[in-house]
Amino acid sequence: MQAPGQTQQVPGAPGRGEAGRGAAGRGQAGAPAGGRGPAPKVPPEFDALPIWKMDAPKLIAMVKDPNSTLFQKAIACKKLSISGGREAIAPMAALLSHPQLGCYARFGMEPNPDPSVDEAFRAALPNLKGRLQVGVIHSIGFRKDAKALDALTRLMSDGDPEVAGAAAASVGMIGGLQAAKALQAALKTSKPPVFPVVARACLMCAEGLMANNRTRALELYTTLSATSMPKPVRLAALRVLNAAGPAPAGAKKWPAPTGAAADADTSGFLGRGRQNE
Numbered sequence: 001m002q003a004p005g006q007t008q009q010v011p012g013a014p015g016r017g018e019a020g021r022g023a024a025g026r027g028q029a030g031a032p033a034g035g036r037g038p039a040p041k042v043p044p045e046f047d048a049l050p051i052w053k054m055d056a057p058k059l060i061a062m063v064k065d066p067n068s069t070l071f072q073k074a075i076a077c078k079k080l081s082i083s084g085g086r087e088a089i090a091p092m093a094a095l096l097s098h099p100q101l102g103c104y105a106r107f108g109m110e111p112n113p114d115p116s117v118d119e120a121f122r123a124a125l126p127n128l129k130g131r132l133q134v135g136v137i138h139s140i141g142f143r144k145d146a147k148a149l150d151a152l153t154r155l156m157s158d159g160d161p162e163v164a165g166a167a168a169a170s171v172g173m174i175g176g177l178q179a180a181k182a183l184q185a186a187l188k189t190s191k192p193p194v195f196p197v198v199a200r201a202c203l204m205c206a207e208g209l210m211a212n213n214r215t216r217a218l219e220l221y222t223t224l225s226a227t228s229m230p231k232p233v234r235l236a237a238l239r240v241l242n243a244a245g246p247a248p249a250g251a252k253k254w255p256a257p258t259g260a261a262a263d264a265d266t267s268g269f270l271g272r273g274r275q276n277e
Helices: 016-028 056-064 070-083 086-093 102-109 116-127 130-143 146-155 161-174 177-189 194-209 214-224 231-244 259-263
Strands: none
Touching: 056 070, 056 086, 070 086, 070 102, 086 102, 086 116, 102 116, 102 130, 116 130, 116 146, 130 146, 130 161, 146 161, 146 177, 161 177, 161 194, 177 194, 177 214, 194 214, 194 231, 214 231
16 A cells, blocks of 8 residues: 555656656766766856955945956945945945946945935936936935935926836835825826826825824825726725725715715725726
């Protein structure tokens, strides 16, 4: 009798030993005798390991050195994201406008807790264009730099949809009352393809406000539950409103439909099936 958990041998199927020998035989086809051949050597100019072993002062010197290659500077920035201190910020900030190294500079700067990182990103913001500016906008949002909200609010109306959308997303990531006000105003003026991004950013901002300012958060959710909002945003807002229970004192009332209006309701707010709009 076969023991519980034991795999039964299929008649005619190779055993483990045969399967192993077959696999080994297939692996040896076209390969040197004795197994796999030697691993290819990494060219010295693309060997990251020596750079990764350097301490912070040597990495900073490599970033500053005009004779360093793009590869060397890129790996140095990546390692400085772990080991870099305040002295590493300025050399990497100087690369934010570089078309190939700007993203590596941001990668190296973002985790650094020093406040001068935020100053460097804010200083670079008006001097960049296109994808480089979008990258710095994302970094500002990642670091939740509230001092950049005024600049980001202006960029939400930028003529480049990528810049405007990135600015809106970062405002939502930063959150707070000022961000909520800016995003709610942008809902009235922005157009696709930026409008859906603004709506999602406003939803993120509302989520952040729920813990400390529930009244303002529910007002935002009420705005986002309008039929003019993107469907995923509207349904998310309705779900929160449905679960929120009685509105807190001072909040705007959310009148639930009654009678014939309730029977015809398809919003999902009353829990009557799925929205079919």
